Amino acid sequence: MVTLSRALLFSCALIWRVNCLNILVWGTTIGHSHIAFLGGIGDILQKDGHNVTMFLFENDPEVTTNDIPIGQIIRYNSPLVPKDEWSKLNFKSKDVFQTHTMEIADFFRMQSVNHRVCQTMVNDDHILQVLRNSKFDLAIVELFHFCPAGILEFVGVPKIILATALGMTYAHYELLDLHVPMSHVPAQMTHLGSRIPFFGRFYNVLFNYASKFCYYYSLYQDQFIFIRRFGKFPRLDELYKKKIDYVFTNTNEFTESTRPTLQSIKNIGGSTMMTPKPLDKDFDSILSSAQKGTILFSLGSLVKPETMPKFIEKAFLDAFSEFPEYKFIVKGPSESNFTYPNIHYRKWIPQVDLLADGRVKVFITHSGMNSLHEALAFGVPTITMPIFGDQDSNAVIAFERGYSYQLNKFTVTKARVVEAIRAVIGENGQESSYTRSARRAARILKGTRPSVRREIARLAKVSGSEPQLHHLRLNADHLNYIEYYNIDVYLVLLGSVFTVLYAFFRLWPYGDRKQLFAFYELELEVIKEESLSQQESTHDSNPWRTQCGAKGVNCRQELTQGPSSLLGPNCLGCQLPE
Known part of the structure; x- marks a missing residue:
């Protein structure tokens, strides 16, 4: 009986081991939306029976994890980084409404923070031992720097899935050996759409080469840390390339421009969205009191409503007052408004629940990727005003797909906000093209969320339990730059053409060439005369x-x-x- 019990226990343990993986979800606290996206993936895998641990490489201490449904979360910071270091970034310390998408000074400051946290962690034997003892089968990493590749190699994590809360960036394509054409594929975090004019293509090329510089700057900065600590150490980007099976992108066909792709790139946009719940009495009463519907206004977690420039706030409030038959729910302190009876401020809003209700007619948003997915899921058209980061790219694609009207934070006025609202809600009782496009997208995407969540669980299980999936990779890693772009082939063809021309004009005597040309001219004259004779014969008959x-x-x-x-x-x- 004892032997049988042990056998049963061993069998159960074996089955558990086969079906349950130890998974590490590695995030960097750049912003709450990034952590929410990674937390959503972790929640899917946790519900699938896996043991999930979230490790947060702390950049911004203000990013919270209260709504992350993962049991074990480890936050790691460095004493080399002052608590207020992140707040010195331009988009944090200055008015974000006067900051462009990405300033180069911010990139170097962000890399400096990452570098110091990485340096501390590489020399922290305790945290390295904790991670090593956990025996993770798989790590899901959002790529902001190269330090995770070295740490995961040292603690023995064999496989990696990259996850990006944005779309595909230069770094992702570089690690997959996929070079996309810069003539019609806009770089992430630019304002370019799918139809790029000359100066846009010029800017796109410059931006891609700037991204390449940032890629190698970050790589070598982190590489030196591991060389100083361990001596000879594999290249960090090669470690990523060797271990990556899949890339999960927070996009779908309505939030990213059409571009070349691979079977290893999986679009999972919208799958991490929370399940909507019924509204509480407060929000339900607001929606019920609206004559024609409700409009939601939220600019995400990065923008604090109290820091919004007064001229921008006034432009929106004055515009909202032009639509008394609509109720406006605005994310902000509840004491902010005492003037307009149709405007309701709330410090916190259940965004998904409101969009799913059906009575919200328009969503005015910063065009964060998660917000766009939530609006699309329920067929709510949007008015976008991009603020920072990837939001410019998102807003342009949303406009091109037809479900969004775009505003510019530098030129926003009351008249432009009024024009945007009228365009999106439609006039004279007619449904606008924006609403039709949003509802069409919702119909197309209907039912995809459960299937994508199942696919995430399946791919994680495959990646964590199988050897390297080399069949998913491009067979291009053995090619150098000249071979990759067939420059050697074109040179041979060009050389062949020049050789033939040289032989013709240099080696063939001029007299022979002249006789040949005279012969062909004579033949052409004969053919021409025969043709004219046939025409005259037909004419005379x-x-x-x-x-x-x-x-x-x-x-x-x-x-x-x-x-x-x-x-x-x-x-x-x-x-x-x-």
Whole structure:
């Protein structure tokens, strides 16, 4: 009996081991939306029976994890990084409404923070031992720097799935050996759409090469840390390339421009969205009191409503007052508004629950990727005002897909907000094209969320339990730059053309060439004369010419229009042949 019990326990343990993986979800606290996206993936895998641990490489201490449904979360910070270091970034310390998408100074500051946290962690034997003892089968990593590749190699994690809360960036394509055409594929975090004019293509090329510089700057910065600590150490980008099976992107066909892809790139946009719940009495009463519907206004977690410039806030509030038949729910302190009866401020809003209700007609948003997915899921058209990061790219694609009207934070006025709202809600009771496009997208995407969640669980299980999935990779890692772009082939073809031309003009005597050309000219003259003779023979055999003389030509031309045309002025005196 004891032997049988042990056998049963061993069998159960074996089954558990086969079906349950130890998974590490590695995030960097750049912003709450990134952690929410990774937390959503972790929640899917946790519900699938896996043991999930979230490890947060702390950049911004203000990013919270209260709503992350993962049991074990480890936050790691460095004493080398002051608590207020992240707040010195331009988009945090200055007015974000006056900051462009990404300033190069912010990139270097962000890399400096990551570098110091990485340096501390590489020399922290305790945390390295904790991670090593956990015996993780798989790590899901959002790529902001190269330190995770080295740490995961040192603690023995064999496989990696990259996850990005944005779309595909230069770094992702580089690690997959996939070079996309810069002529029509806009770089992430630019304002470019799918139809790029000359100066746009010029900017796109410059931005891609700037991204390449940032890629290698970050790589070598982190590489030196591991060399100083361990001596000879594998290249961090090569470790990523060796271990990556899949890339999960927070996009779908309505939130990213059409571009080349691979079977290892999986679009999972919208799958991590929370399940909507019924509204509480407060929000339900607001929606019920609206004559024509409710409009939701939220600019995400990065923008604090109290820091919004007064002229922008006034432009929106004055515009909202022009639509008394609509109620406006605005994310902000509840004491912010005492003037407009149709505007309701709330410090916290259940965004998904409101969008799913059906009574919200328009969503005014910063065009964060998660917000766009939530609006699309329930067919709510949007008005976007991008603030920072990838939001410019998202807003342009949303506009091109037809479900969003775009505003510019630098030029926003009351008149433009009014124009945007009228365009999206439609006039004279007519449904707008934006609403039709949003509802069409919702119909197309309907039912995809459960299937994508199942696919995430399946792919994680495959990646964590199988050897390297080399069949998913491009067979291009052995090619150098010249071979990748077929430059050697084009050079050979060009050389062959020049060789033939040289032989023709240099080695063939001029007299022989002249005789050859004269022969061809003679042949062309003979062919031309034969053609003219055939035409004259056909012309002389026409019965109308014999009966009408010179007028036969005119008669013949009019005859093609019908017999009645023979009575026209050009055929006077002509007779029909018997």
